[in-house]
Amino acid sequence: MESHISPGPLGLYVHIPFCLTRCPYCAFFSLPFSRERFEHYLKILNQEKELYRSMIDRPLRSVYFGGGTPSLMSASQINAILQDMPFEDDAEISLEINPIQVNPQYITELKSTPINRLSLGIQSLNDEDLKWLQRRHKAADIAPRIKLLRDGGFSNISLDYIYGLPNSSLESVRTTLEQMIELEPDHLSSYLLEIYDDSPIVKFRNQIPQDEVLADQYEMICSMLEAAGLRQYEVSNFAREGCQSKHNLLYWKRNDYLAWGAGASGYFQGQKYQNPADLELYEEGVLAHRIFPGAIENTLEDDEWDYTMMRLRLIEGLNFAEYRMRYGRDFGREQAIRKLADSGVLIADTKGIRISPKGLFISNYIISELL
Numbered sequence: 001m002e003s004h005i006s007p008g009p010l011g012l013y014v015h016i017p018f019c020l021t022r023c024p025y026c027a028f029f030s031l032p033f034s035r036e037r038f039e040h041y042l043k044i045l046n047q048e049k050e051l052y053r054s055m056i057d058r059p060l061r062s063v064y065f066g067g068g069t070p071s072l073m074s075a076s077q078i079n080a081i082l083q084d085m086p087f088e089d090d091a092e093i094s095l096e097i098n099p100i101q102v103n104p105q106y107i108t109e110l111k112s113t114p115i116n117r118l119s120l121g122i123q124s125l126n127d128e129d130l131k132w133l134q135r136r137h138k139a140a141d142i143a144p145r146i147k148l149l150r151d152g153g154f155s156n157i158s159l160d161y162i163y164g165l166p167n168s169s170l171e172s173v174r175t176t177l178e179q180m181i182e183l184e185p186d187h188l189s190s191y192l193l194e195i196y197d198d199s200p201i202v203k204f205r206n207q208i209p210q211d212e213v214l215a216d217q218y219e220m221i222c223s224m225l226e227a228a229g230l231r232q233y234e235v236s237n238f239a240r241e242g243c244q245s246k247h248n249l250l251y252w253k254r255n256d257y258l259a260w261g262a263g264a265s266g267y268f269q270g271q272k273y274q275n276p277a278d279l280e281l282y283e284e285g286v287l288a289h290r291i292f293p294g295a296i297e298n299t300l301e302d303d304e305w306d307y308t309m310m311r312l313r314l315i316e317g318l319n320f321a322e323y324r325m326r327y328g329r330d331f332g333r334e335q336a337i338r339k340l341a342d343s344g345v346l347i348a349d350t351k352g353i354r355i356s357p358k359g360l361f362i363s364n365y366i367i368s369e370l371l
């Protein structure tokens with residue numbers, strides 16, 4: 001890809017592909033936890049870090065430990081990965097944390113690491129839903145654990161929520177969300193349940209509410225969170241002022257991010273790459289000093305496609321002047337823009353385009369119409 005695309009901020013994603021149990025709806029790469037395998041994996045991960053060290057040519061704006069269950073790591077294991085890394089002054093260092101692992105000792109340990117943002121996979125606050133999702137926590141566990149985290153000095157807490165569960169109603173979504181809002185999260189990610197063909201819960205697919213009901217659930221989620229001061233900044237993400245995820249914004253603004261760990265995918269200087277989602281192949285690659293595995297040099301056209309798709313997921317949308325500066329040509333597509341704007345799903349003016357509140361639930365369709 002041509003080099004007129006400036007190197008903006010840099011992020012790092014670290015994948016920890018181990019879980020205590022497998023959730024039936026999960027599509028992420030994760031394996032059953034065993035201490036021996038886990039420790040060996042971290043050893044390889046630290047070797048992978050050495051392969052990329054010289055490429056960290058800017059202080060990191062963000063690090064995101066995702067999984068899997070990265071909260072299976074101890075503070076010393078986290079510190080070993082982050083040791084000697086350059087950070088921006090207000091870098092965001094996030095850790096996905098399983099609610100069952102929140103306890104005073106672990107919180108104290110975490111405070112000895114640079115972690116300053118926690119993402120709790122609570123998914124629901126309804127015990128029936130949690131049982132169906134096969135989560136190991138109960139709704140009543142969450143408020144005291146968030147209090148522990150806050151008392152322990154963590155002021156940036158994100159919650160994950162899954163809606164669109166089988167037989168869910170507008171009322172059940174409203175109740176759960178009211179309880180989530182009472183927890184005063186700084187950030188909330190709300191995802192629609194997706195049931196994959198090979199998922200163990202595929203038999204429940206016909207109990208998923210109809211699209212119109214899901215669209216109503218989504219609309220209600222957006223308006224309730226907005227009213228609670230959690231402003232929507234992306235199709236599935238909401239935050240208090242100043243608490244938007246810096247790491248996710250790197251993805252959506254098409255900035256560089258390195259990715260370490262089995263199955264992790266990154267984007268660096270115009271190249272997309274992905275580590276094998278297989279422990280043996282991953283280890284083999286690291287031991288052979290293979291960097292950027294499976295790298296695909298993005299053509300300018302590919303990059304425009306990705307950029308447009310990501311930008312339109314953001315509520316602020318796509319700015320024509322920025323687009324012109326990045327690609328040296330106009331965005332164009334006037335006919336498609338007019339058609340979508342006339343149907344009320346896209347807002348267009350001389351500065352740019354963004355998906356309207358009415359269009360957000362069908363954002364994938366709108367993006368495909370534009371591309």
Ligand code: SF4
Nearest residue numbers: 019022023026067068
């Ligand atoms: S804890 Fe998270 S990553 Fe692990 S199986 Fe459940 S949803 Fe997937």
